[in-house]
Amino acid sequence: MTERIGVYVCHCGHNIAAVGDVEKVAQYAGTLDNVVIARDYKYMCSDPGQELIKNDIQQLGLTRVVVAACSPRMHEPTFKGALERANLNGYLLEMANIREQCSWVTDNTQNATEKAKSLVRGAVRRVYYHRPIEERVVSVNKATLVVGGGIAGIQAALQIAEAGHKVYLVEREASIGGQMAKFDKTFPTMDCAACILTPKMVAVSQSPNIELLTYAEVAQVDGYVGNFTVTVRQKPRYIVEDLCTGCGDCTTACVLKNRIPDAFDEGLSKRSAAYISFPQAIPLKAVIDEKECLLLTKGKCSKNCVEACSREAIDFSQKETVRRIEVGSIILATGFELFDARKAPQYGYGIYDDVYTGIEFERLTNASGPTQGKILTKRGEEPKSVAILHCIGSRDENYQKYCSRVCCMSSVKFAHLVKEKTDAEVFEFYIDMRTFGKQYEEFYTRVQEEGVNFIRGKGAEVAKVDGQLVVRAEDTLLGAYREIPVDMVVLNTALVPRHDAEKVAQIFGISRSEDGFFLESHIKLDPVTTSTDGVHIAGCCQSPKDIPDTVAQGSAAAAQSLAVIATGKVKISPISAWSDPAVCAGCRICLGLCPFKAIGFNEEKKVAEINQAVCKGCGSCAAGCPSNAIVVSHFSNQQLLAEIEGVLA
C-alpha cells in the first residue's frame, strides 16, 4: 500500500527562516517518494497553520504527516492534535527538528538548508512505516503517598486531605516538622518558626484523612501512575504509641539521661536514650534510641523507664514492621542536608571553639535550644563581635557551584538576632547580596540600618591568632585585605542533596540533575512533575529554596496529585515495549535492565513478559535484547532504519 504524505515546513518567524531556506526545503520535500503536498508557512503551530494541515488531510486524503519545525518536545502534542481533529491517528505524524538542530546551530544558510533536507528525507521515510496506536487509559487509586514530613510534605498532605482524599504521610524521623522545626525565627517577618509550623503539624495529626507513618521509610515502589504499590518499613519505637501520652517520664528516668548528643539540637545538648524529639513533636510520643539504649545494645539495664511509665507503654519486644500501601500518586518532599563544614577546613569548623554552622546558630538562638535562646560563646559569655560568612560550600567551584538561595537572607536574619539579643558588633562577609523575595530587600535595608557591617568579599579563612578568632577576607569594595578579630563565627553552609538521594531516586524511578537534586520535567514550566508519571517532587529535594517557595511547591505538587485523582483515570503513553514470545529464547538479559521493573519472566513458557501498563517505552530492554524479541512501538527497527537511511541517502 502506498501512503499519501504531506510535509509542512515551518519558518518559526525568523527562528528557522533567517538561516535555513525553508522554501527550498519545502520544494525539495515535494520531490520525495509518496509526498503529495509540501508547504512552508510562517507559524505552523498557529491556528491557521494547524488548519492548513487539517484541511489537506481532509481534502487531499493524506495518510501521513511530516512537520519540519521545532523540537517535538515543544509542539508534537500540538500537531498530533491537528491530525486527530482531521480524524487521523496522532502517531501518524513525524517531526523533523530543523530549528534546534539546523538553524540554531549554524549561521551558514547552505549547511542549515542541506541538513534540514536530510532530516525531512529521514522523517518522510520513517513516517511511511508509522502505525496508528491508541493511548491507554487506566483507573486511579485516589490515595496519595507523601514522603517527607517537612513543611513541603505537610503542606501537600494537608491540601489533599482538605480536598477529602486519603494521604499516607511517611516520615523517616520520629516526628514530622523537618528542618523548619529547628529554626528560630523566619525571615523576613521574624515570626517564630514553631508558631507558624506547629499549627500545621497539629492539623496533620488531627486530619481524619491523613495516616501518619513516622519512623518509617519507603523500601520499594511497584506499579505505575494511578496504581502504585508502596512497601514501607517502620522502625520499632519500643513504645506503644496508643498508650504513650508524651509525658516525658521515661526520658527523665532513663539511665543515660544527658549523655547522648541530641541531633535535633545539632549535638549542642544531650538527651536520654528514651526521648521526645522536641516539645512540639507530632506525634508527641517517646521513642527509644535502639543504637544507644543499654538494654537494646548490651542486654542489661535497670529499666528505670519501664518503672517510670505509668501507662506501661514501653515494649522492648517491638520489631520492624512492613506495610504495603496502595496509592495513585506520590509526592516526594524529602528535603535537603547541610554541607558538612568540615570539608572546608579553612573555616575552622570542628577545629576552633565558637565556629558554628547556620543551623547550629538557629538552635543557639532558639528559646527551646541548648542555651534557652541566649547567644553565648563556649565559655558562656556574650560575644562582643560576631562574623557571619555567606556561601560556605555554595557558589564555589570546589564544592557546589550553585547558589543555595536562602543563605543571604538567613545571614541577614542571624545578624538581626545578634543585634537584638547582644551588644555585639556584627560583620557579614558576602559575595553578592541576593535578597530577591517579597519584603526581603526591605528587611535587608532594615538590618543595614541596625548597624551591621556588610563586607563585600567572601570569607577566605577563619584562623586563631594568639587565642583570638580572626576572619580573613578581601574587601572588594575597599580593594583591601582585611583581618577582623571576632568572638564567634557563623558559617552559613550550603543546602545539598541528601546523602541517599541516589537510592531514593532509584526506588521512585526518577532522575537527578547535575547538582544531585531530583530532576523536574521542565525547569521552568513543569517544576514539580518528574520523568515518572504520578511521581511529583516538592521543596528542597528539587533544589534549594526558601519557605515561601517550598510551600508553593508543596501546593503545586498537591494540585498535580489532585488532578490525577479528579480525572479518575490517567492516560498512559502508548509507546511501550513488547516481547514476542515466538522470538524470545528466555536468556533473561532484559530482566535486570528495566528501570521501571516492568519485565517479568514466565517460568512456564520460559519467556520474558512486559507489563504494558508499567512500561514507559524507554527502550533499554530492546537495546539489550540479543534476539530482537523486544520491539518498542513507534520505534521499530523498520522505522529507525528507514529514518537513518533517509538521513544518509
Next chain:
Amino acid sequence: MPKINLAVYWTAACGGCDVAILDTEAKILEVGELANIVLWPLATDGKYADLEKLGPGEIDVCLFHGSIRLSEQEAMARLLREKSKVLIAFGACSSFGGIPGLANFHRREEIFRRAYQETPSTDNPNGVLPETQVRVAEGTLTLPEFYHQVYSLDQVVPVDYYLPGCPPPVHLIVAAIDAIASGQLPPKGSVIAGDKSVCHECPREKQEKKVRGFKRPHEVLVDPNRCLMEQGIVCNGPSTRSGCGARCTKVNMPCRGCFGPAPEVLDQGAKLVSSTASILDASDEATVAEMVSTMADPAGLFYRFSLPVSMLQKKRQGGKVS
C-alpha cells in the same frame, strides 16, 4: 522415482562441510540411491567443461559451501546457479561469509603485504605480489582476481535455502536430504535451522545477568549448569540462530555464532555488542572501559562468522567502502 542430479561444490572454505556430509554415515548411502552426483570435487573427478555442458536447471540440487573471494569462485557460483534448480548455501561460509569473511577487517593490500612479504617464513626478495596476468617466455599465465572483500554466496547470486553451521550438524543435513527426497522443501529463502536463538536450546540455568569483566573459557573452572555469560564468558548464543542443539555450550564452550544471526537480528555482531554491554555492572564510563578491556578482540569475537553480511561489511577507507 527417478534419481535427482546433485552437485556439491566448495569455494573459500576449509572442507569441513564436505566432511560433515560424510559424517551422515549410513545416510550417505541413501544419497547415493537418491541422486546422481554430477559434481563433487572431494569425492569425484569433475571438470569445468562437464559442468558447462549441462543445460540450465539440469542440476536439481546444489550444495554450495564456501565464501566468494576470487573471480573464479564467483564464476563457478554463477555457473552453478544457472545449472541448478535449487541452490543451497551450505555452512557458515557461503551463508554469511564465515571465518574467511574475517579477512574483511583488513584491506586487500594489507593481506597481500602480510602474506607475501612480511611473514617470517616468506622468501620473496623481490616482493612479488600475485597478479591476474604475467607474461613469461612461454606465454601469458593467469590467476583469478583476488577481490577487495569476501562475499557471502547470496551477495553474488540468488540463493534458495540456507543450511548454516560450521559445519552444519548431521541432523540438519539429514533433515535437508529427507526434505529433498520427499520434495517437501520449505518456502524459498528459508533457513534450515531453528527459529529462536541458541539460548532456547541451551539447557543451562539462566538468571538476571550482571558481570564485572570477561574471562576466556580456559581461565575459569566453568560451572556446568549456569549460563556462561553469568560466569563472565562471552557467549554468542543469545544472538545466534538456534538449530545446533547448543552443541558447544553443552560441553562448557561458549557459542561462537556459526549459525549466524538469530531470525529477527539484523546484525549479529552489533546486537551482541549491545546486549553484552547491557549486562556490565558499571555506572560510569571509566569502569565500563576497564571491564571491556578484559575482552580479547571483541570485533573478531562477535563478527566471527557474519562480518560480510553485517552492516559493517568490511574495513573502510576514508569513511567509504573501498
